[in-house]
Amino acid sequence: MSDPINANPTVLDVSELPKRQDTSTKNSASPHDKLVETILGLSLDSDSEADEASKDDDIDNDGELGNKLEYKYDDDDDEDEDIDSQEIFDLIATINDPEHPLTLAQLAVVNLSDITVTQGADKTKDLSEVLIKITPTITHCSLATLIGLGIRVRLERCLPPRFRIRILIKEGTHQSENQVNKQLNDKERVAAACENEQLLSVILQMLANC
Amino acid sequence: MNLIASIAAHKDKCWSVASHQSLPLLATSSTDKTSKIYKLLAKQHFPQVAVLEDAHKRSIRSVAFQPPVNGLQTGEPVDLPVVANGSFDLNISVWGIDEPEELDELESDKLDDSDDSNVQAVKDILCSSNNEWMLMALIEGHENEVKAVAWNHTGQYLASCSRDKTVWIWETDPQTLDEFECVAVFNDHDQDVKHVSWCDNRNMLALSSYDDTIRVYVKEDGEDDWDCATILNGHTGTVWCSQFEPSQRSDTDKIRLVSCSDDLSVRIWSSSAAGSSSSAPATAATAERLPSSIKHTHDDQIWELETILPAVHQYSIYSVAWSPYSGRIVSSGADGKIVVYKQDSSDDRQWTIEQVKENGHGINEINCVTWSILDDGTTEVIVSAGDDGMVNIWNSS
């Protein structure tokens, strides 16, 4: 990149960026609870019954002895952790800006509030959609397209194919909003761009910290 | 609509699929830089006939069969199958086979057996996987990715369009394919030209573009230059694909064109092709004798939006096809739906949705649909190509 178009952007401190408030007690479970589980895992006695029990409701066809050691982790009855906007944010927050030594999140190019995830009812049939509105650092930022492309590539690599990704320039933040939007969401152009070495190497840089 | 077969054709996105007009052949192309040819057997088993690879350095975006010029009757020279590939690496490759010896053997022991069986035999030979497919030509010229290629009805012109906003017409000898000479370049579009398709009985072609328009070009027989017959405005998004109504369908003079777009609409345009322009090749001779003054008859072609087909799709519609057999239209796109539309017998401006197949390729996008006939010559099928690299074959009747 030649000399930056926007030399001094306002920068968010990493600590200010939105994070997932981890409520699940599993992670914060005290070492002692873990210990208790491990010790219980050592019991040989009463295996016999336990195995009988496990045999039926056993998706991963637990073999003998297995289930006790699984005890600690067997979470396959927990609720699903759906892909939400925070997860999307985390995926793209660390993308480097092509001209500043900063991430898109630090530059507030991507913001949690501008990410909308619409989940299809049935993962196997229904389509889901991610809608991201990006805010270029300045209204004539010639790199808006590149940034958008970087985001799209990152997401196409990380999201299951049931997702349709729409990347738009946030209203009124760029002179040629529509052009950029049209390009960013033209499947064919994106695909072609991803086979262009120069572009690809720039994107590689952008995704270096992902 | 039920799935007859699902061919795991490619390791990556399958961009396009085409079927041969007279032979039970299917050609596919993909991001994995290969193009493949399959045989459509009614016994619902679809053997791979050939893999066309190592010609392109990037995705092969589009594939097209050269239409047959002569019949398949022995005696006269038999049309050998020919395929053209258009790739993001800016090049176009043309593939074909040598005439198989088996044909001569047919000649010899032809005796009194009926043509049908004979034709069948020829077909079998031409579709056999023993034939070695060879790269006949590699055509260079475009400055950006080639987005689509298409042959005209005589197999003498190959049209290619690209992100460089231009469309090139390459002329060749349909039999020998010896050289491809660029005879015309259209650069009237302000943006990528996404797709090109020919009318099946005249030198008229439709160009669909990223600039939301479709342009129709015509070259009158005997003329050298191509003229822009019309610009179809109306779509409010990229026009991904368009196709003329197959000629054997339209008893009228009317030429019709179906197009699909990013704006989620499928539209039918028609030209009340007044005057001689509508005349089939037979009458072309008359046109020949007319003074040139009144010749550019396509100038008074009036194109208009005939109808908009009932909306079904939720995401970009990438592909639309008009069946030469049943006259139905099929469309498909990013939402993975395959939609079949039927024209009312009463009012030809009235179309109804005959059937909708959800998740044609699971949750993946569908890039291309086309109509085809199995080798039993009767079963009409829809063939779809998806991002999952699969090629699905659907019984649509």
Next chain:
Amino acid sequence: MSEPLEVHDPATLIHQFIALTTIEDGSNTANEFTLILGELITEGKMSLLEFIQLLGPTLTSDKDSVRSKAVHCLSSTLTNLEPNTATITMKDVNVLIDFLLSKFDDNPSLQYCLRLIDSLIVSKNFKPSANDNLQKILQRLNKQYYTPRSHLAKVRYYAFKVLQSLLLNHKDYITINHYQLFTETFIHVATGEKDPRNLLISFQLNSMINKSFSQLDPTLVEQLFDVCFCYFPITFTPPPNDPYGITSEQLKTGLRNAIASQSLYAKDLFPSLFEKLTSTNPTIRNDVLITLLECIESYSQETIVQYWLSIWNAVKFEILHNEVTTQLKPNEDYLIPPNYITQYGDDSEEKTLLLVLDLFTKILDKFEDNYDALKSYLDIVITELTPKLKGLKEKSYKHSIIILSVLASCNESSFLTISKFLFSTDIWGKYIDNETITTIEHQNEPLNTSKQRDLIDSFGYMFIAYDILASNTNLDDSFTQTNSLFTHKDHLLIFMGQLLQSSSLLEKTLKCKLIQQLTKLIRLPEYLNPREDLLVITYFNDNLISTIDQEKTSWDTDIVLREIVLNMKKLSNNDVIISMFIEQCLPNILNHLTADFPSYPKILNLLSELVFNYRMLETLSIRLLGRLTDASTFAGESQFGKLIIDTLVKLIINSPESILKVNFESWYKNFIPRFLTSIVNHNIDSMDYGTIEACGEFLGLVIRLTHKLKHQFIINDYMTRYHGTSFESMNKAIIISNRVLSNIDKSVDYSPDYTSIIGLLQQRNGDEYLRLSYLQTLAIIMNKFTKGIDEEYLEELYGNLTLIKQVELFAWVIKGLVMKLDPLGVKFLLKLVTKLKEESSPVAKAFNIIYIDLPNFIPFHFPNYSNGSGPINDVRNLNVKPLYKQFTFEQILPELIEGYTSTRNTTYLVALSLVLNNLPSSIYQPHLKQILPLIMNSLVLNSPMLIKASLMTLEMIIAEDSLVMDQLDTIVPRLLSLSLSGSAETRTLSLKCIYNLFNGFQPREKLFKYKQQTLTQLIPVLDDRKRHIRKIACDIRQELYEMDV
């Protein structure tokens, strides 16, 4: 050339020497000759006269080459002589000097003449006055006889050497008789010199002259000045193969010393330096400033008195109009970084700034004993800066304040003056004096937040100044009581206090600055009195509490709170403050420590952060233990009690060594009884096992920290009061007892009857955990409280291993024994392996019991304790042979492998993987070749437990060994399929393996062929139900996309 060495005939030697075609200095053969000649002379085998006679004809030969070589021979022969040998008499010296001086016109020989003269000068028989040697030499080196430009650098070098030797050896004589002549000669010799090596001497001589000769006449001084200053500024890059390796830094310093050596230079120097200051090249500007710095330091006070104003005028712009705002922080302990000269590059603008500041202080230092000069200097500075200080918005405000602070930090009187000025009404007074605060002039410049920040910063610089001053000089009361900083103390405190209290929660940076500066105030010596300290602490307290109370989940990361914690740490060595903090803040924080306060875990973290010394630890522990004694703490589902104990444990484990050193005896005495009574005797039934284990760990820690000598008492005391002497019925307290038994020193006298435990374990009991705890007790006893167990008994146990119960029992017994490598234990361990023959025997799982590391069976060590595992208070609690795992593993591994290969019985695989999971990889590293195939086998079996175990091993193998590379064709597909099916843990583990595989050190080109396959097969994993699993899949794919060969 060994031949001449035998011949000791001088004539021959001389001729051979002259015969040598070329003589580079120190060419060995040449040296050898001259050395031998030298010896001959010293040994008196040949007189100097004879030597010269022998040389005679050649010395006068008209062939240049011959003549010069002759002189060379003479010169190096004599130079090689011991300087103090009497062999060369005074007379000889005089003769030689005359002879040599006479040869000055003989260019080829000159170099050797000078060399010899130089060495003669240092010889003890050289008398400067005798035969006017010294004067003659000087005259010869002067105009009419010696023309530097016509000689090579090498020759000129010896001319300098001669002068140097003269001045070094005969300084006084010269000073008295010939300083004028010497100086002239030097100027003549030095003029137009270009060679770096010679310049170094030239600069030295220059400063030596200036230092030695007091009454040089002005014209000479001027010439001296020209002969050095003409080289300024030196930009010299040493040639690639410079034999003398002279650096540009040497030259620069040499020149600077020369320039700084003569106050009289000032007249010409300063103007030209100032003129060079206008250079746009920062390197030059910095060079100028450093030179100025040295001059100011070494020039006489009068000179500086005369020139300081022009200096000030010349350099002040460097700082006042400098674009770069300095990095100087108002919350450091210094104003000018101690070693800034070296730490910043020569072209650093920041350095320029600091140099100027330094310069100002140097001027001030010069005036320390000259009150008038000092006064007028400060007056000018103040008057010139005043306009810039009128309003905070002035761009140069900050820099002006810094200048003043720097000056203030030099000595008391300047501090008095400057602080008086700064606190005057129109500078700071108007903001802080309540009297003037309302007067009009203040209204026209109300303080907004940003200005408030600047103001607080500017205070900061003065505080630092005071601090520096205090640390360099011991201030007397008259000063400490009278300086304006002190007299405005109340205003400051109130002003800053009000700001801190009143400013809204949003103005965090302002608050942080206030906290820093208030902390600074506390740390200033002789400044705040305890009452005021307390005031500040209450400010902190209020902010701390209000931050906690605001309804933010992330209050613990609030920067204001962080700032307070940080600054409290700074104050942690101040006992008064700490106790204030303990009285003021701690209770308020603890008030939030209630189970119903949503973020009480964060409170606990905060508390543990605040432990900077033993007093805090002790106090906090008492308070926390207090909580434990009331039953409500453990009531209900809440983790409250457990978290408190965890914190206690963390507090101790993470405490620095210094704290751990403290004797914890009092602990056991004071809190433990209360603690145990409340736990064991009252709450234990309402507590879950995790909590009880936590309590146990805490108790164990305290025991470990109590001195060995107390342990006997502790065990007796504990057993009688809380446990009871025998094991007649199962009781939750056993969990705590285990910790006691495990942590108590093994030397204590305690021999329980383990058979009763075994008895106890025979009777079926519902509670799994209790049974397992008693099994642990058994193992502990086996390990440290039995004199040894008799073989028959073990045989008996081993005999009826058909019962699962027995296997379990047996395993734990063996565990206890194997840890100390008891021969019997090892023997029966091996016998246990043979039991694996029986399909699906529970024996396999026994190996997990034997090898697993449980807290009760690890010799405990403190992370922060310097000698990691070293016993504290020489407590040795368990009998653990360091290599017991390796030793036994090496023995059972062959058996396991053999067993499996012969029987194909999965029990062997299970046993193996269970063992492996409990071993450090270093132990099985050597055996990977045999192990890997078995791992691969287990991977395809359908036992999740087996798969898990194998994956864990595989992960380690992949990370450390390229063995797997040959197995990729099997591993990759298997891992991929596992990452789609299987329990979340299996999925995670297999993905981790894949990740390490592609991300690790493994050769990429081999892996490349799996790239596409892996990419495609991971797509479904991108939709896994578990977020962390999706994450790994993303990471792997990212890796793969970047992968290329």
